[in-house]
Amino acid sequence: MNNKIDVKFEFFLHGADYNPEQWMLTPEILDDDIRFMKEAKCNTMAVGIFAWSHIEPDEGKFDFTFLDTVLDKLHENGIRAILATPSGARPRWLSEKYPEVLRVNENRVRNIYGFRHNHCYTSPVYREKVGQVDKELASRYKKHPAVLMWHISNELGGECHCSLCQSAYREWLRKKYNNDLSKLNHEWWTGFWSHNITDWEQIESPSSIGDMVLHGNFLDWKRFVTYQTTDFLKHEINILKSIAPDILCTTNMMGPYQQLNYWEMKDAVDIISWDSYPEWHSNRGNELEAYSIAFAHDMHRSFKNRSFMLMESTPSLANWFKFCKLKRPNMHKLSSLQAVAHGSDTVQYFQWRKGRGGVEKFHGAVIDHDGHGYGRVFEDVSQLGQVLTKIVDIVGTDVSAEVAIIFDFENRWAIENASGFQNEDKKYKRTCINHYKQLWKSGVNVDIVNSTADLSNYHLVVAPMLYSVSQKAIDNIEAYVKNGGTIVATYMTGYVNENDLCYLGGFPANQLKDVFGLVAGEIDTLYPGDSNFVNFGNDIYAAIDYCELIKPTTAKCFGTYKNDFYKGTPAFLKNTYGQGTAYYIAFRDDGAFVDNLYSHLVKELNLKRALPLALPDGVSAHTREDSRYTYIFVENYSDYPVALNIGTGYTDMETNEPVKNVLDIDEFGVKVLKRLK
Amino acid sequence: MNNKIDVKFEFFLHGADYNPEQWMLTPEILDDDIRFMKEAKCNTMAVGIFAWSHIEPDEGKFDFTFLDTVLDKLHENGIRAILATPSGARPRWLSEKYPEVLRVNENRVRNIYGFRHNHCYTSPVYREKVGQVDKELASRYKKHPAVLMWHISNELGGECHCSLCQSAYREWLRKKYNNDLSKLNHEWWTGFWSHNITDWEQIESPSSIGDMVLHGNFLDWKRFVTYQTTDFLKHEINILKSIAPDILCTTNMMGPYQQLNYWEMKDAVDIISWDSYPEWHSNRGNELEAYSIAFAHDMHRSFKNRSFMLMESTPSLANWFKFCKLKRPNMHKLSSLQAVAHGSDTVQYFQWRKGRGGVEKFHGAVIDHDGHGYGRVFEDVSQLGQVLTKIVDIVGTDVSAEVAIIFDFENRWAIENASGFQNEDKKYKRTCINHYKQLWKSGVNVDIVNSTADLSNYHLVVAPMLYSVSQKAIDNIEAYVKNGGTIVATYMTGYVNENDLCYLGGFPANQLKDVFGLVAGEIDTLYPGDSNFVNFGNDIYAAIDYCELIKPTTAKCFGTYKNDFYKGTPAFLKNTYGQGTAYYIAFRDDGAFVDNLYSHLVKELNLKRALPLALPDGVSAHTREDSRYTYIFVENYSDYPVALNIGTGYTDMETNEPVKNVLDIDEFGVKVLKRLK
């Protein structure tokens, strides 16, 4: 993480979504709330999200009286506001008068009013109406001292298939393909099943009553949805910036969200924020949850290679969990500081106060329906508020990573839409996270990047299942290895280009054959419960799901299949290419094998670890740093206390006391240490 | 059960749905059927259900020739008729000419003709056409000596979302909310997600392409559907009564049916009837089936606190069971007399004769496709006919209950639509039945009531999971306990009002905190397979699914959690309030714990039991009574014979012999005894 973020918070933001417009009949809660905010060391509230019908109750009639009051009171009490544009949910009058703003589903049925995010991002009317309310907000509040930044809309997502969107999609395609239908026909391989397009107007977005498996169309449509959603986002930002050019903008993202390629959206905002909802204490186990969420934190940090914002989290539980288990003691602090460890400079909640009604009234909140804040949750929040002031030096510090894992959104779309191999779930996301696991357990910082990212500064790049890869990405990877990088790739690498057209001449595509020193042949898919094995000298590992049959050219073989007709053939290869090294894992064993491989690579490449010792199960450690200190977060996700013999040189930032050799951490505990560089 | 029913049958009705209009090409079956009816001791047939296209083959052209014949022949042979209005299934000409009568689904797609009950209860045309055929029927048959009563339509249910229904819904809402939109907006909490309604025309019924989780709308829509369906029912009844004021009316209900609140419908009819289809001998076990069905029988009796009618049951199996297992020997008698034990004065079947075609042609019937009645099923029916004559003194006698379980339909809707706790199935119905189980096993009679019922005469009231509770219900419960009643409630009591708005100031709502002497805090949802435990002195019970964290104020704690961070905190409390006693179970253990609790309460409250002895597993006993005798049904649902040492004073009503100390009951057997009071 090389650059400081544009907005430098002086301290950690700590606060919540705040929607007092739900309580207009009991406005006295406002003073209560502010009192409780101060008690809980909350300093920042996100306001105005979903407030449209409140501030513009009828078309063109704006009423900011209450919002004025809220912002003024916050300011008077030293609390800052992240002010939202209200485009996440429409007033009813809008869709009543202009039905075109309502979304059309992939089955070509238009929704009626309801829920949220049920609108067309293309609709000129919707953009116009959003623009008007945004203008009013910006004009009124651009100088308001409480306003810290803009929160654009809310959890942008979904897609619309209305005729306006179809036209916009066709225009987008014309531009992409230079008005050349034959080019599009080739990339979409429409010759198959006579699907040739002879007029741009024949193009339709993917549909269950049409076609979901014209892969080029599927992928371009996904790209268009990202483009159009980003365009809508920019439309809002442009209006705000034209009036209040100095107020920074964010929008809250949603982790490894399937529907949008955040790499194409990230540059539209000034700062990245996201909404994180781990399901702690589930029957899947906390460790898996911990490194899965860590992966997502790292991804959001990597988008801009800067501090990000935890914009939503729950102080207790999310009401939409399948099983709403309570957070155990300590876990709130651990979960919140995990975000900070991975680069967040904020801990924000959804939400401040539980509503009396609505679908999220049982979602965890700082203030419960009992109206006072003296329960366990409020105490957890207050305690965290204290801790954040103790570790304030960490605000704005860097996370420095020597390892990158490629998690490519477009590759994910391509794999999930592909027909072959295993047609239920090819597990791309899970595989990337499984490769991340041992690095996380080793206390190694990791960036999550896409396949065209600048890799030159990484000591290790991990690229699991890179099925779809553009020539640009191939060149990128080749250059990285040639110049001395180390890469790990797996079965199913380099099969298709960015439009899901298979590469000809053998897999993996083009130069990747040289990089990895091999040619891949058939790929055998195993049934669930079946396994093969791979021999590594005296060691043996299970192979499940996929066994690719490969032929080395220049690579050396270090593991061979034990059984079946490909017994004795290579399963794991290492190749020297230029100055670099390329590993190829032809089989899936995301358990012991990849764990051991990354343990080995951590040593061999001498990768920086947060602590110079082996961490017990369930424990991880991550670092942030500035020019003088390394800040170390030691996190215990297990349900028993641990004692780590870490030696000397560490200061516990909460107590400001030196650690005396042994670091004791409670169950679900976390310690924040610092160490001179 | 204090009042006699308005219609006093001289003997048990015994018969079936009879649809000879399916057999117009072989009318000779009619004489066969009547001969068999007499052999089988059947005395009552339900005719005319689904006969519309037969009696009005074209619009306005009525033909009653065949129905005349059927009714005359029945009468000549001493068999009575329950005459149905035919509105349960439309003729094709009706929807062909007036498509508005066809139902529109929640996705706003109008059905085409087919199935049954596929019509709009709002449609003026449908009401008019139903009215005409009802008028014809009433005018023609009001004096027919065979006609015993009216059977209105059939299994009313489902809902229509057409524009006529939308308008009617809006009108209903205007009336309910006194034309005050702000009141509706508050109760529906529309401030959340900017859903404020600014014009009544914006209101839409819940829809999967709109909104299913605007809870106030969801609940009001459910209420409207009950209202409108009941209004349709009344429309039919009013026409019939205007012509034949002395003939009583019923409609066949469907047990704890999710779609209608029968408490709001019950007053529209003169007598309650229902269709009962237990799945005996399934892999869930007969005992569970037995007390689940007993619960439903008790509920239907409680609707009017009078004898009810078993309007449909199968003499064999229902063809729509997932697995159509045959009834084992004895079970037909047991199943039929179970209904009588709980207050039915009838045993009616669907159906008399299996059709040659149609979706129910393999549904059990008295006469099989072989056309003669000399199989096992016919024998079972005939034997039961005999038994019913032996126990005729029981007709019209009371069922007297000292215990009431609150099973509230509106609470059920609220719980099922709520988002939180556990989002697959919160198991409200099953929980109520689990609390009923041990009372059933103890031979204690139970009424099933809703939360605003008059509770003053009960010694014990059980109110599981009373999540949604109106202020009126709170007052009702408070008064009951204050005046000396004993209540048992559980976790999740008193969270929201009748519109799913959370009560403020802590749960349970308002005075309930005093009644139970506690305040509830967080509620922990466990994953399936997980459990905590609750210590009661030396006893220990499992806690599954839900553990509520509670703080006693005046209540005394008799059980504490054994594990986890709330170890040692209260899990079971008893409070004295006014003259009464209130128990609060903060956790779910619907097995051993609730069984033991009710065993204890039966003793402590000295509740009346059918027999003064402990009944073995699978055996239950229930009573009816008149001024002189108590009639005792001893039911054995187990697949082995049992012998009960009941002592003296009992007469076996089938043999009219005294029981000599030991009562022997076959597997799946039942004995009907009487005892002087």
Add this chain to the structure above:
Amino acid sequence: MNNKIDVKFEFFLHGADYNPEQWMLTPEILDDDIRFMKEAKCNTMAVGIFAWSHIEPDEGKFDFTFLDTVLDKLHENGIRAILATPSGARPRWLSEKYPEVLRVNENRVRNIYGFRHNHCYTSPVYREKVGQVDKELASRYKKHPAVLMWHISNELGGECHCSLCQSAYREWLRKKYNNDLSKLNHEWWTGFWSHNITDWEQIESPSSIGDMVLHGNFLDWKRFVTYQTTDFLKHEINILKSIAPDILCTTNMMGPYQQLNYWEMKDAVDIISWDSYPEWHSNRGNELEAYSIAFAHDMHRSFKNRSFMLMESTPSLANWFKFCKLKRPNMHKLSSLQAVAHGSDTVQYFQWRKGRGGVEKFHGAVIDHDGHGYGRVFEDVSQLGQVLTKIVDIVGTDVSAEVAIIFDFENRWAIENASGFQNEDKKYKRTCINHYKQLWKSGVNVDIVNSTADLSNYHLVVAPMLYSVSQKAIDNIEAYVKNGGTIVATYMTGYVNENDLCYLGGFPANQLKDVFGLVAGEIDTLYPGDSNFVNFGNDIYAAIDYCELIKPTTAKCFGTYKNDFYKGTPAFLKNTYGQGTAYYIAFRDDGAFVDNLYSHLVKELNLKRALPLALPDGVSAHTREDSRYTYIFVENYSDYPVALNIGTGYTDMETNEPVKNVLDIDEFGVKVLKRLK
């Protein structure tokens, strides 16, 4: 198999679907392909499937330049073409201009363009446009020396519910019922639920928004779909034959496909072909897959009682398998020769060359994306090409069967639509295949016929679950047994007529009671996991799923139920009727019991077996024959080698060497032997 097929191939056809029109930008692949075809001993390519948009890129503008080139090159190289009509997939311009050609689903929603087979078979426009392109093809290529035969459309299937189809359906019904609505009303039993039809225009095809359980309508609609699809097929054939009367026609069928009754379609084509995709090496086991596929091969051969064509199979895997496991070594040859053993004179693949794009780009093909043919798959194909030349004498020889299994498509529809017994899956198809299993394991050839087939030449007829049976079929079966045949039937025989109307007077229907010498009563459906048992002297067998309660009249009982209330009653009967014998199995045990029964019958009836010895598990043998030789395919589906002591008199056709007593077969191996008659 008594008649020679009309087209006598001089050698086995061996080849693939070939779609070079996908490669117009790299036409150089054509010469490569032809070179590889010759190397792989491929002699026949199916071309033009899905080529419509290529040969008629705009309405009325035809371009055959490339197809000319392909056909000429194939011919120059001695490779023949099966030329397809392109109606399996439409060009986009067609549905853009004439939306009526797009299919309407059962929910009455019209599809948009996409996928394949998405067209209305009734549409006059679609028929006209198909006719035009067929005329062009026929006129141009009728004399082309490469063209061997016509391949009509592709995998005809699905259904359309548009208004054109509704009208056509009504016309079809008027004709079927002689314009007599009362007849239709009776057969559809519309008296039930007042569904009487008073105007032909009221009739609608089955729909989820109307009615799916008006069984007569359901069945007639299925029949109509078969009729209309066949009519469409004939429309194409008539045009082709009018121009090229001597070129034979086929269309590729799909095994026991649920949507079409191939018995009504078979006569429209000159030769039967089908697409076979076994999932070898799955977790269900190869033996089950082997006899299931064998059953399908036998069915397609039986359609015309002649050699058929294997039109599609995969040289490797199908990309749409749930788990795409590779074929193990030897399996390709075994799988291909299995088809030949059962009567195929061809081994054709889908497809020759993997496309770069499209949903089937990972479907197995002879030429992979690497563009050369030197992998395992290519070697397998080449090896098979060699073998086919070695066994060329088998082309056109007969398969002679003494046993027939009735697998009746209309009965299948009736059972699957029936409500009763068990409502998830009554397992008709699986039951027929289970009865086939032991015959297959015994090396006995079997025909698969429908219930009105000529049975007179069979020594044994097996008719499992013949629930729906017309009077014609009853007469057929009666005559067969009376004249000396042996039949095996089961529970659920003869319940309903061809319109799902129950037979009156007891089951099984009419004369079947005499044929089997019994009357069936109730049928008990067991829950999964439950079982009863059947005693046969000292032997005992499990009974699962169904236990029918039967009363013998003339039949003798050889097995009785062991448990439950029908303990001791008959479960297995044998009856003598006329010259013949009828067995009736009243219970389901498709494991040990039916295996032993057929082992017994093979001996008792002295049925011809391919080899005079007991075959080990996983091994089967089948024969073809001509006047001089019997050709024996000995197939080992197990994953270990076997050695069979077959004695002398056999020549291995691959080596042309005599077998020396012991026949050694590799795992997944196959031997083709001949033996003088």
